[in-house]
Amino acid sequence: MWVFVIFCLLVGLVLGFQLPVLLPLVYTKYMSIAVLAALDSVFGGIRAYMEESFDNVIFISGFFVNMLLAAGLAYMGDRLGVELYLAAVIVFGVRLFNNLGIIRRYLLKKH
């Protein structure tokens, strides 16, 4: 199963590198936040999968909504002059590490 997931990730990476799309410089900041949110969602999903409380709808919707919300909030913050993206970075970063920690513990327990 994990091989398949990693394979999909690699396919996505290759696809993204091959796409003739160059993100305008001003949007890289929002994109980075969105990527961070996506990472958080994925690891959240993996954790839920390990906890066997995985919900497809929650996962998919969480992935996209979190991503868009994070980027959107960062954008809003820039327009308002508040560095909201920092909040997103902190929240997603903390959650990311939480999820990773839990995943690690599950993996340790498993083996």
Add this chain to the structure above:
Amino acid sequence: MKNKSAQISIALVCLVMGVLLAIQFKATENYQTDLIPERIDELTQKLNTVTQQRDALEEEVLSLRDKLINVRETDKAMKDLQDELQKVQMAAGTIPVEGPGVAVSLDDSTISIQPGDNANYSIIHDTDLLILVNELKASGAEAIAINGERITAMSEIRCAGTLILVNWTKIGPPFVIEAIGDPDMLQSGLMLNGGHLNTLKFLGLQTSVQKMENIKLQAYSGPMKITYAIPSQYQEKAE
């Protein structure tokens, strides 16, 4: 089944995330990572201000070039004006001048007045000076001073009791009239037979004419009041 769908959705999400990651990688690789947006804003602002400054400087350069052209053009005019001004000032006697010329010394007669003699004949009068100055001018004198009082375009020479007024300054004998010009011309002009100096000599007054290699004449330093005269012809010419 649940596991399967979970895996598929995780895999799909990973696919999307892979694309996003790749795009982000590409973007950050393309734009150097140290160019964070704040820095970019700062640089953009700097660029804007520098561009504005450059535009302003360009305008300044243009205006300065115009000015330079004007100055170059007016420089000639200024030089002409300066020359003209100097000439006029010399003629008017408002700047000190020097050059070759003659010095005419005059003093009252030493002959004691006999009863019945007219005392007027034994002293220098304002008219004597006036006539001599006139003769010097006629002989080509370019600058004249009597006892150091420069004769200007508006100088008067007139009697004031026992003294003579030149430029409203009282002067008395002995008189020295200094004139700048061709010394020979001036001397011969003064020494002409029937000239006024001759007459004065004849009357027994002490006169002498001396050629000078270099005479320094002071400028007239008093006020020059011109109230009623306004240039008319000149203005028309200037236009």
